[in-house]
Each structure stands twice: as C-alpha cells, then as structure tokens.
C-alpha cells in the first residue's frame with residue numbers, strides 16, 4: 001500500500017481538509033520509520049499504511065485512520081507524543097498514545113501469576129484507554145489483522161504465539177464488538193497457523209460437501225426469489241459459507257459434517273423490519289421448518305447486538321437449508337459491528353470527537369463498554385477500585401464458552417455451569433437438571449473452562465434449590481436465583497397456609 005493508493009482510497013470518504021491532514025500524517029510517519037523494515041523485507045511504513053487502509057474500509061472516522069498511520073511511531077521510533085499533539089491535536093495524540101499503551105500492557109499481562117502491581121498498572125492504563133474510547137481497540141484489531149496477513153515471514157514460534165493470541169483474545173473481542181466479519185477474518189488466518197493439519201482437514205471436508213449442496217441451494221434460491229417477487233418484497237439474496245474455524249469448532253461437537261445444518265446459509269436482506277417476518281412466513285409456507293431451529297434475534301438480539309431471524313427448513317428434495325433474514329442496517333451491524341456505528345455517526349456530522357467527555361452513544365446491549373468507562377473514570381480520578389471491579393477486564397479473568405449451537409457466552413474465570421445457564425435464559429436455568437460439557441456429563445460444582453461447549457439438560461419438573469446459592473458466582477445468576485427463590489417462598493407460604501385452611505375446613 002503506497003501513499004498515492006491510500007489517498008485515493010480515502011478520497012471518497014473524507015473531505016479535502018481531512019485528506020490533507022492525512023497526507024501530512026503519511027509524510028510524518030514515513031520519515032519516522034524511514035530506516036525500518038518489516039520481517040518481509042518491505043519498508044516498515046507499508047504496515048501502518050495497510051492498517052489505515054483497513055480502517056478506511058471499515059468506515060472509521062478520519063482521526064482513527066490518521067492514528068492508524070501513526071500507530072507505531074511512539075513505540076518504534078524516536079518520536080515524542082508532544083510532537084504528535086502539536087501537529088495533529090489532542091484527539092489523534094490520545095488515540096496514538098492509547099494504542100501504544102495497549103501494546104505495552106499486553107506484554108505485562110500474559111503471565112499473571114499473582115496480582116502484581118506492575119500488572120495492575122498495565123491493566124489500569126489499558127482500561128483507561130479502552131474505557132475512554134473504543135476506537136483504540138478497533139485500531140488494535142486492524143493492526144492485528146494486518147500482522148496476521150504477513151505472518152509467513154516470522155519464525156514458527158512467533159507465528160504460533162500470535163495465532164493463539166488472536167484466537168483467544170482478538171477474535172472474541174471482535175465478536176463482543178459485533179464485528180462478525182473481522183472476527184471471521186482473524187480466526188481464519190490464525191487457525192491456519194495454529195493448526196495447519198486441522199485447517200487442511202477441515203478445508204477438504206468443506207470442499208467435498210460444498211460441491212453438492214451449492215448446486216441444490218441454487219434451486220431453492222430461485223424458488224424463494226420468485227415467490228418473494230410475487231409478494232412484492234424487494235430483497236437481496238446471497239449465500240454465505242460457514243467459516244472454517246467455526247466449522248472446526250462445531251465438528252468437535254457434531255462429529256458428522258452431514259449433521260452441520262448451517263454449513264451454507266441463504267442470507268436474505270430486506271428494507272424494513274416488518275419484511276423480515278413476512279419473508280419468514282413465505283419461507284415457512286414453501287418449506288417445512290425445523291421448529292426448534294427458529295430463532296428471533298430481532299426481538300431478542302444476541303449480547304453483542306447481533307440481529308436477524310434464523311430458520312432451518314427441509315426442502316421437498318430432503319435438503320436442509322438455513323436462512324438468515326435481516327434488514328440492510330442489521331446486516332451492516334452484523335458484519336461491521338461497532339465500526340458501523342461510527343460510519344452512521346460520520347454521516348450525520350463530520351465534526352466530532354473533539355469533546356473527550358462525551359463518549360459516542362452505544363447500543364444498549366453493549367453495556368460492558370459502559371462499565372469499562374465507569375471504571376476508567378474512577379481510575380482517572382485516582383480513586384481506588386477493588387479487584388472485583390477489575391474482573392470485568394477484557395483480556396484476563398474472562399472465559400468464552402459456547403452453546404451447542406455455537407453462540408459465544410462470556411463469563412468470569414471459574415464460572416460454574418449454572419452461571420452459564422442463567423446467562424442463556426433464566427427459564428432454562430430454573431429447569432436445569434444437569435450439564436453436558438464437551439459432550440460429557442459435568443457436575444454443578446465444577447468450573448467451566450475457556451472454549452467449553454456447554455449444554456444445559458432441562459427437565460420440566462426440575463426446580464432451583466436453596467443449595468444452588470453455593471453453585472453460582474456471577475452477580476447476574478445470583479440475582480436471578482434469589483428472585484426465583486424469594487418468589488417461590490411466597491408461593492410455598494401461600495400453599496402452606498391454604499393447606500392448613502383446607503385441612504381445617506375438612507374437619
């Protein structure tokens with residue numbers, strides 16, 4: 001990525017003044033990195049330029065793009081932060097500084113034996129950076145993504161470490177920000193390096209299966225398209241193929257690829273929310289739906305903000321097809337997550353982010369960011385925060401577990417199966433009878449581990465018991481359980497009283 005190319009990319013997104021600042025930044029960074037080379041032998045500046053280009057393609061604001069160009073100058077060159085402040089202003093300097101701090105904090109955080117002061121300091125810096133401005137993490141994701149595409153030039157050991165970090169940390173973060181496409185890109189690249197043999201095997205499996213289904217899917221697609229046209233619904237239909245990494249994850253649980261129903265899905269994109277339900281109706285009138293696979297993520301979005309209707313149907317030719325139905329806006333969000341909201345923000349007003357005290361409004365389901373912001377401002381004011389509060393940090397003390405369907409849930413380390421169940425739905429938790437983790441029966445009191453696939457076994461007659469209080473650790477689960485038990489206590493009391501009454505009246 002050269003200077004002329006990057007400027008060309010930027011032209012259709014930003015105004016003239018913004019472009020000329022970008023140009024100044026490119027010249028500045030090029031000079032600062034003048035004597036450095038990447039492991040590939042290319043000039044170092046190609047890396048920050050590529051990062052900036054990624055940020056443009058995600059629709060980020062100009063300050064993020066400029067910070068992308070400059071993201072390595074503090075860490076890798078003699079440049080001082082004050083120079084950046086002077087030339088580009090506080091906002092860009094803040095972003096560059098924060099990205100540098102995140103890079104540094106990460107190194108200190110890997111070996112968290114005990115809660116050392118060093119780690120706590122790093123963590124604080126990180127939280128301040130992230131909590132103040134989520135753009136910092138988005139820039140880090142672009143940085144990581146580009147580093148993954150040039151991994152072949154690094155020694156094996158480094159490749160493995162970066163690949164593992166990417167799968168364990170950056171992928172889940174992209175997911176939490178709702179950036180589905182970025183998560184997929186990160187996972188796909190990292191998977192290839194972390195386990196080349198498994199990658200190849202999964203790829204071959206996929207290829208074999210796809211050949212057949214692609215043709216048959218074409219038939220279904222034209223049927224649906226014709227019917228929707230008749231109904232006068234304007235739609236865009238495209239096929240999406242499951243990512244290799246998520247297929248690999250799924251095959252750990254579902255051994256036979258023929259039982260993976262969402263290997264290929266048809267994605268239907270419409271104008272209005274009402275149309276989503278209309279399309280669902282049309283699909284169900286043409287084909288037989290698998291009742292337990294109808295998901296309304298529009299009424300109940302996933303924790304990361306994802307919205308869509310999902311349904312899996314059986315066609316007359318016995319083919320199982322998954323459909324994902326969403327509006328254009330939901331689609332944008334599913335692919336680009338938080339980055340998409342910057343894009344919308346941009347369209348409304350081009351002058352923004354000058355006031356650091358006014359964080360960009362976030363969708364309600366991304367509350368963890370708000371919590372980070374609260375903690376960050378406490379830290380900034382020099383107030384004490386407890387270890388407990390710090391537990392919500394992004395990188396340590398959190399685990400990611402999967403539902404059998406492959407949905408990701410984020411829990412604190414040492415969380416118990418019931419914590420998971422209450423996170424999924426209190427109705428499910430309140431009827432929990434047992435658990436299966438990675439296909440094995442799992443006791444109530446055994447903590448979950450990162451990457452576990454957790455299935456809640458429910459029974460209609462099963463009810464929460466008093467001793468469950470010892471079997472939950474998250475505040476969420478505790479509250480839900482407490483409110484159930486309290487409610488139930490009342491009912492019991494009422495039943496007891498009425499029993500007494502019945503007994504008496506029988507006398």
Ligand code: MN
Nearest residue numbers: 047071072143
């Ligand atoms: Mn970098």
